[in-house]
Amino acid sequence: MAVPGPTHGSQPREYLKSVDIALLLIHILRDNGSLSVSKAAATLGVSPSTVHRSMAMLVYRGFATQSESRTYLRGPALTSSTLQPGVGQELINAVGPYMAAISAETKETCHLLVLSKNQCHFLHTVEGTQPVRVGIRRGQVMPAEKNSGGLIMLAEYSASELRALYPTVPDLEFDELRRILNRSRQRRFAINNGLYEHDVSAVGACLRNDLGDVLGALSVAIPTGRFRQVQRPCADVLLRHVRDINRRLASIRPLDIRKA
Template sequence: MTSLGPTHGPPPREFLQSVDLSLTLILMLRDLGSLTITGAAEELEVSASTVHRSMAMLVYRGFATRSESRTYLPGPALSSSSLQPGVGSELIAACASHMAAIGAETGETTNLLVLVGNKCHFLHTVEGTLPVRVGSRRGQVMPADQNSGGLAMLAERSAAELRALYPSLPDAEFDALRRKLHRTRTRGFAINNGLYEHDVSAVGACLLNDLGDILGGVTVSVPTGRFRGVHRRCAESLTKHTRDLNRKLEGARFTAPSLKG
């Protein structure tokens, strides 16, 4: 097996190949952001069945999650530990019934997420009722500019705040991001058409209190294959319920999510 990633000192006397493979796959997920069984097997020069067995254990322990296209992404054990325990419990309680209502109206999966820096942390999921649906995203972390809830929340930031979140983004790309966020504000909701996972698309809206503080975001996630036909209906349900939620949350002063030191 090809060795990838850093090593420290000589290999142990009782070298466990299967453990080393699993740890290497974790490093690859962390650094590459996604893996396929075939691609990892070719990179590591082992059989696909060997990689599949190790990846199944990583999914079981939360280090990986399998997308609808059978691509593996970093799981909650790799990406969500930066949120302090208990963050979002009040927000989840306030939003749960509305999320269930959106799911009942659309049949699609609804997510609640918060913005931490330029990343979105998924706090709660109500899975859709359709046989083919997007699975739970609870515990996952994704780039804010690559999912609809993140875009909806970023759209409420000023230019200076955005530049602080993306200090190294070239000017042309930064301007393109600002134009996308301006369209989101004008439209009233954000659209993600397969940005992070090509087989998953979504619409998203921002939750705000009466002071304009960003409390979180709600998304409706749809398999990309049927997104074009249902996204307007999903957006209508989403915007109706987020309007109601924003009225409900007018006086909310939740503690902003923070990162562990």
């Protein structure tokens, strides 16, 4: 018997339920962004062990990743950056050593992101050294309003530019986003307290050239369980290094992101 879900045409003669379950799990990840084993099992009417086995294969093939809280998120096969190969390499080369220094000093994971419309593309990651740490996000894409690097880059936009990026967001929600961005702009860094993954938080700061153009952002990503204790020290380390980085980036011009 087929698992409930969207179909196109008649059921194949050689129907494979295990394959159908895996494909439906991909649909759930694509549409919802995350899933838990128990909820997916209840939705599909199968056992948790069946979902576990299917998810293990999706992780293996890159359709899913397991977060620090052991829920599943979209994997690189569903969220891979559409940036052209080689885009951002000059920025990575310039910023990479500073990212390593930030990660060594904070012991947390450091990400380099660039903005395309209202999506953040993760270009590079230097993992922290803590036993429990945020993993590599390189190649993934996330909503800009849901992570600290995206928020601090969006803070550079005018109200009309923001509205063009978020035309369907209700006015009250849009005004709250603008308040968040204004606070981020005033303190020179943005905070993500579990906005996208509840177990991952971060602070983010802008990268600029000598003309004031936004080139990208760096974020220090921290497990939410210890975020409150280390948030301010990590932000201080990030801002101190970003001042030096921006001098290093003086002559670099914004990325040409054509396929994002």
